[in-house]
Amino acid sequence: MKGHFGNYGGQFVPETLMHPLEELEAAYFEAQRDPRFQAELDELLRTYSGRPTPLYFAERLTKTWGGAKIYLKREDLNHTGAHKINNCLGQGLLARRMGKTRIIAETGAGQHGVATATVCARLGIDCDVYMGEEDIRRQELNVFRMKLLGARVIPVSAGSKTLKDAINESMRDWVTNVRTTYYMLGSVLGPHPYPVMVRDFQSVIGRETRAQILQQERRLPDLLLACVGGGSNSIGLFYDFVGEKQVRMIGVEAGGRGPMLGDHAARFAGGRPGVLHGTFSYILQDEDGQVMPTHSVSAGLDYPSVGPEHAALHDIGRVEYTNVNDAEALDAFHELSHLEGIIPALESAHAVAYAKKLKLPADQIVVVNVSGRGDKDVTEVMRLISHKKAQNSEENPF
């Protein structure tokens, strides 16, 4: 059996996709062994995306919180403003190597869509991005950005009109146009080999972090913190440290509006193992095995399943998973902006919020992954603030 992490992972897809998945697996493992492929990827990561991204000591945040030393891994400083480009450059080079003439992708927050459109522009490959109508509303800036980059954004009106439905539509497109089209999946999700491949492309985050913290602190960190939607930025940070038993790792899911099924995207708090989008992992589902709608203030965490490797790391207890609600994430969004001059993505704000909640002692070192920048969220936050003000003025007319 291929592509399993403990009991999780695997390949659960319509038979038509098995041949392309086998082809993809072979092409990926061959590329991975090819030094020229790696050299070209490294060069693009350096000169095009701006890697290595800094590991920044957040002095004012640390002082204000009065506890552990907080370091921020600045994935937000990547080209296109998030860690997503690490994976897209890798897969883009792979698609070109495989002779594919068209790339499709799904996007939730729009960060993966923008990174895909960017890489397609850079490599001269046609690009179609599927995006739920609800996400298009929340992320109109990224929609325009993708169009500027020459991609076609295809709205998805089925189901909950979010990331899950965009993935359904991408898989339908792929199954239909499988001979010419490359499916650039944006997270450590889906059938094998995607969870392995995307993790490998993202693991540069953890490798850099290790070298940087050793240089700055002369020791490994006590804790790594990252938000978990599909789970690519977190696995990217964690992977290089999985063997370091003294390094604690926590993944932060979206607690949304509250603990009721349908109000959050905390798969490890409210989900059960099941099969969605080609892989066996934790899923938010009802008692009949129907996948449930999710809610989060951040589109990038608003997804009912989670990468299968996270499911395995959860079950063996190597990584702890917790969640942070919308309000706490918004507070952290403001706090990081005010104290450090860094506007984080709402996704990343979940990890920041939990760093504050933990109240670790001053002799500890924490690395928080700032997986993306918050420019894309500014209009949505503005809307939420004016909505809240309107509510408050109704409650307190004087």
Added chain:
Amino acid sequence: MTRIESKFARLQAEGRKGFIPYITAGDPSLDVTLELVLALDKSGVDVIELGMPFSDPIADGPVIQRATERALSNHVTLRKVLHLCEKIRKQSDVPLILFSYFNPLLNYGLEELARDAAKAGFDGVLASDLTVEESDTFVRTMRNAGLNTIFLVAPTSSPQRMKKIGEASNGFLYAVSRTGVTGEQQELAGELKQFLQTLRSHATSPIAVGFGISRPEHVRAVWQEADAAIVGSSIVREIEQHIGKPDLVQRVAAFTGWLKGCPSQ
């Protein structure tokens, strides 16, 4: 021998080809589905695929997606579909396949499902996103309960995969006529003949062809190359167009008769 196996044996003995309609259970309601199954049986179809809806039907085109949404908004559950099967069995012996995605089946529990589906009167089970690689427990559990396990085989499947899928399938093999999702089309893929010839040399079960079969001439073309034709979307569309009308069941039965080439019905 299941009802599916004896049906294909009889078809072969009589030199006939099979016709297999797909309908989604609970579209537009479980009561109408019961009537539809009985009417389709009466009109002479050979096997019926009864769809258990799933929230994320990645292998289906827009027509069956809409049927799925209608059924789920009617709160159709696997338990209710099993109950429907029991009701059908009081009045009909038509071979029945439980057709779904893997998650609702897995969620029910494979042991429990095998027991309850066999007891309710199903003859076979198919999950469109279950690959042979992941199917060992599923195949063993269903077969122990006396159910057929049917798998999809695609034009993109390699000869080795065809062989593996042939071994995992009994009753019949579901050959997908083309790459893509379920849905109607004007012309059948020209490479179908070649694909089925290759498939024949790697598998022994009867072969039924589905995906895109939406006209009488498609059915006849499939009959030339395979043992049975499977029609889903165009029948589901016929249901959709007559929702709320008193003659829905008769219309769908007549449409099915037309597809099979029996204009008199």
